[in-house]
Amino acid sequence: MINIYADSRELCLAAAELFTSQAVAAIDKKGAFRVALSGGSTPRQLYEELAKPFWRDRINWEKVLIFWGDERHVPAGDALSNQNMTREALLDHIPIPADNIFPVPFTESPAAAASQYEATLHKCFPTLPVFDLVLLGLGKDGHTASLFPGNKALTEKTRWVCSSRPLSGGPDRVTLTYPVINQAATICFLVTGTDKAGIVREIIEGHASAVPYPAEKICPVNGQLIWLLDQAAAACLESSK
Ligand code: 6PG
Numbered sequence: 001m002i003n004i005y006a007d008s009r010e011l012c013l014a015a016a017e018l019f020t021s022q023a024v025a026a027i028d029k030k031g032a033f034r035v036a037l038s039g040g041s042t043p044r045q046l047y048e049e050l051a052k053p054f055w056r057d058r059i060n061w062e063k064v065l066i067f068w069g070d071e072r073h074v075p076a077g078d079a080l081s082n083q084n085m086t087r088e089a090l091l092d093h094i095p096i097p098a099d100n101i102f103p104v105p106f107t108e109s110p111a112a113a114a115s116q117y118e119a120t121l122h123k124c125f126p127t128l129p130v131f132d133l134v135l136l137g138l139g140k141d142g143h144t145a146s147l148f149p150g151n152k153a154l155t156e157k158t159r160w161v162c163s164s165r166p167l168s169g170g171p172d173r174v175t176l177t178y179p180v181i182n183q184a185a186t187i188c189f190l191v192t193g194t195d196k197a198g199i200v201r202e203i204i205e206g207h208a209s210a211v212p213y214p215a216e217k218i219c220p221v222n223g224q225l226i227w228l229l230d231q232a233a234a235a236c237l238e239s240s241k
Pocket residue numbers: 038039040041042043070071072082136137138139143144145146
């Protein structure tokens with residue numbers, strides 16, 4: 001499913017409605033809503049929106065369990081931390097119990113942090129995790145979460161969490177792997193801006209390279225894949241012309 005919105009504001013409102021309706025439905029059906037959040041500027045806008053009373057008050061946050069699809073290997077309070085961004089934008093403004101929040105730990109190495117986070121997931125999920133919702137951003141190089149082109153994490157078939165290194169430099173990362181992400185009931189890409197139009201077209205409508213972009217291998221096993229795009233990010237799509 002591909003939904004295109006006039007601008008990032010309209011996309012943000014649609015994403016907030018999706019998040020809220022999915023949370024209410026999961027809590028009604030199973031008593032909990034397990035979501036893996038993304039870093040990035042577009043997801044941040046969504047988190048800031050969800051903190052507003054209109055959305056905040058529709059969700060029983062006591063039943064929401066917050067995880068991250070990926071994290072930078074930095075201390076929790078670091079400006080580069082996805083956890084820090086999410087706390088500033090959302091978690092510090094909603095009545096969610098601290099025990100419902102499962103941040104990626106900052107430890108002696110990215111590999112150790114990945115192992116610890118995998119152990120955390122094993123405590124929360126009896127078998128391969130099935131998140132109700134996984135939010136994803138998209139990089140211009142076709143990365144998503146912290147699954148970067150050429151990275152060994154792309155070939156991981158059994159681990160739930162592993163470390164990775166961005167091509168553009170910056171801190172090492174910890175990321176959920178395809179086996180976990182693709183199990184989710186709903187996977188939702190949030191993509192805005194003209195700088196993403198080219199990669200969006202290549203991923204959705206195809207490209208000449210024999211090597212798939214990391215985001216192309218996001219393919220739900222049993223769930224649904226949703227693209228929320230603003231018109232700028234969708235500008236190169238044949239289907240949007
Ligand atoms: C991160 C994200 C990463 C991000 C994309 C898009 O930790 O940075 O997980 O995958 O979502 O790079 O980021 P923007 O939405 O800011 O372009």
